Amino acid sequence: xxxxxxxxxxxxxxxxxxxxxxxxxxxxxxxxxxxxxxxxxxxxxxxxxxxxxxxxxxxxxxxxxxxxxxxxxxxxxxxxxxxxxxxxxxxxxxxxxxxxxxxxxxxxxxxxxxxxxxxxxxxxxxxxxxxxxxxxxxxxxxxxxxxxxxxxxxxxxxxxxxxxxxxxxxxxxxxxxxxxxxxxxxxxxxxxxxxxxxxxxxxxxxxxxxxxxxxxxxxxxxxx
Amino acid sequence: xxxxxxxxxxxxxxxxxxxxxxxxxxxxxxxxxxxxxxxxxxxxxxxxxxxxxxxxxxxxxxxxxxxxxxxxxxxxxxxxxxxxxxxxxxxxxxxxxxxxxxxxxxxxxxxxxxxxxxxxxxxxxxxxxxxxxxxxxxxxxxxxxxxxxxxxxxxxxxxxxxxxxxxxxxxxxxxxxxxxxxxxxxxxxxxxxxxxxxxxxxxxxxxxxxxxxxxxxxxxxxxx
DNA sequence: TAAACAACTACCCCAAAGGGCAAGGCAACA
DNA sequence: TGTTGCCTTGCCCTTTGGGGTAGTTGTTTA
Numbered sequence: 001x002x003x004x005x006x007x008x009x010x011x012x013x014x015x016x017x018x019x020x021x022x023x024x025x026x027x028x029x030x031x032x033x034x035x036x037x038x039x040x041x042x043x044x045x046x047x048x049x050x051x052x053x054x055x056x057x058x059x060x061x062x063x064x065x066x067x068x069x070x071x072x073x074x075x076x077x078x079x080x081x082x083x084x085x086x087x088x089x090x091x092x093x094x095x096x097x098x099x100x101x102x103x104x105x106x107x108x109x110x111x112x113x114x115x116x117x118x119x120x121x122x123x124x125x126x127x128x129x130x131x132x133x134x135x136x137x138x139x140x141x142x143x144x145x146x147x148x149x150x151x152x153x154x155x156x157x158x159x160x161x162x163x164x165x166x167x168x169x170x171x172x173x174x175x176x177x178x179x180x181x182x183x184x185x186x187x188x189x190x191x192x193x194x195x196x197x198x199x200x201x202x203x204x205x206x207x208x209x210x211x212x213x214x215x216x217x218x219x220x221x222x223x224x
Numbered sequence: 225x226x227x228x229x230x231x232x233x234x235x236x237x238x239x240x241x242x243x244x245x246x247x248x249x250x251x252x253x254x255x256x257x258x259x260x261x262x263x264x265x266x267x268x269x270x271x272x273x274x275x276x277x278x279x280x281x282x283x284x285x286x287x288x289x290x291x292x293x294x295x296x297x298x299x300x301x302x303x304x305x306x307x308x309x310x311x312x313x314x315x316x317x318x319x320x321x322x323x324x325x326x327x328x329x330x331x332x333x334x335x336x337x338x339x340x341x342x343x344x345x346x347x348x349x350x351x352x353x354x355x356x357x358x359x360x361x362x363x364x365x366x367x368x369x370x371x372x373x374x375x376x377x378x379x380x381x382x383x384x385x386x387x388x389x390x391x392x393x394x395x396x397x398x399x400x401x402x403x404x405x406x407x408x409x410x411x412x413x414x415x416x417x418x419x420x421x422x423x424x425x426x427x428x429x430x431x432x433x434x435x436x437x438x439x440x441x442x443x444x445x446x447x448x
Numbered sequence: 449t450a451a452a453c454a455a456c457t458a459c460c461c462c463a464a465a466g467g468g469c470a471a472g473g474c475a476a477c478a
Numbered sequence: 479t480g481t482t483g484c485c486t487t488g489c490c491c492t493t494t495g496g497g498g499t500a501g502t503t504g505t506t507t508a
Contacts, residue, residue, distance in 0.1 A: 212399075
């Protein structure tokens with residue numbers, strides 16, 4: 001094993017650390033809000049991007065090569081010129097559904113209900129407390145981590161499952177129903193040895209050794 | 225098997241049918257609301273109780289012998305004299321957390337946010353459409369059925385799990401980690417035969433035959 | 449004090465799982 | 479036409495699971 005030491009600037013190092021803590025996409029059409037919140041978030045160790053409109057964020061996001069790899073969330077005002085917070089929510093749900101925190105100046109109950117019903121983490125009503133905000137952000141980051149972790153596991157399981165041939169899938173489906181090899185052989189009208197072989201291949205492809213592990217992997221596949 | 229035919233009145237039969245469709249506990253301090261909604265719900269085949277205050281419902285509920293066995297939900301106004309909708313929500317969460325739908329005349333964004341954050345199914349803003357209301361009610365009943373079904377399964381699994389002796393639980397824990405009997409025997413420094421015996425007893429008590437079934441039962445126990 | 453229960457063990461049995469080795473049939477593809 | 483992948487099988491072997499019978503020890507309870 002060789003460790004290569006890549007030279008980095010202090011700036012790059014700081015940014016890497018911030019990304020580790022989490023990235024906040026902040027959208028508000030009031031410049032004062034941005035200039036008040038960005039330093040707050042950066043002080044807390046987050047990496048924060050700010051936008052004056054949902055469009056400017058979405059445009060920037062569209063031309064980006066890869067999705068952000070660490071925990072992140074979007075904090076957006078509901079009332080925005082052009083695409084508003086609720087429309088933004090619809091777009092975000094399409095593309096990965098990152099944790100979204102909505103905020104609003106005037107108490108718009110209808111917007112709040114719609115936003116929360118569609119899965120927003122929270123709906124903050126201005127003016128709000130900085131500590132409350134940070135606490136909500138923290139929750140969002142935790143949720144983001146969990147979601148990403150789970151997404152990785154699910155896609156891993158799906159990739160492995162996709163490697164199975166039709167016959168192999170047929171056989172492990174029956175294994176999961178608690179059937180024993182002999183029963184499966186009779187059901188499919190094939191030799192016991194054949195069942196064992198498919199089962200063995202399927203286990204190898206799925207990267208499992210025991211039935212318990214099999215159940216866990218397949219439970220990830222069969223639930224999206 | 226003998227079927228006994230119990231004589232019932234037409235009224236009782238109708239009520240039984242309504243209970244099957246679902247029970248709605250309606251709370252609003254405006255009598256006009258109650259007299260408008262109760263017939264609507266009954267027309268739809270629900271069994272509907274109405275109250276002018278949260279207290280009167282909670283009092284009535286306290287002296288009742290058994291919780292309602294079928295699907296049900298609570299539909300309550302937020303602004304009530306005495307105990308308001310949000311306080312009622314706190315109480316309900318304590319006692320079984322049935323599906324709760326909140327409604328409000330004035331657009332109180334703060335209440336809406338708090339209610340939804342604490343798990344209310346929906347927050348309706350008056351005036352609302354009858355069809356919307358019925359659709360939400362229907363969702364709530366579905367959720368109630370699912371919750372009750374799951375609660376039954378979980379409590380069943382817990383009862384069975386509670387029957388296990390310490391040793392038996394130790395052994396099935398290790399079985400769930402994918403360990404084989406020989407490994408478990410070495411770990412606990414007991415004879416292989418003893419492991420088999422405990423395993424056998426545990427399987428009998430849990431009502432399972434295969435490892436796959438074991439995983440399902442225990443997943444219900446280990447997640448509350 | 450006897451009974452019930454939990455935990456433990458040895459000896460012995462059979463069924464099932466797991467897998468190595470060798471090999472045939474069939475379809476797609478280069 | 480040869481290669482490759484998938485599905486198939488038989489023979490034979492070891493390990494593991496599951497369990498019957500019979501017995502010991504210690505603790506709790508009626």
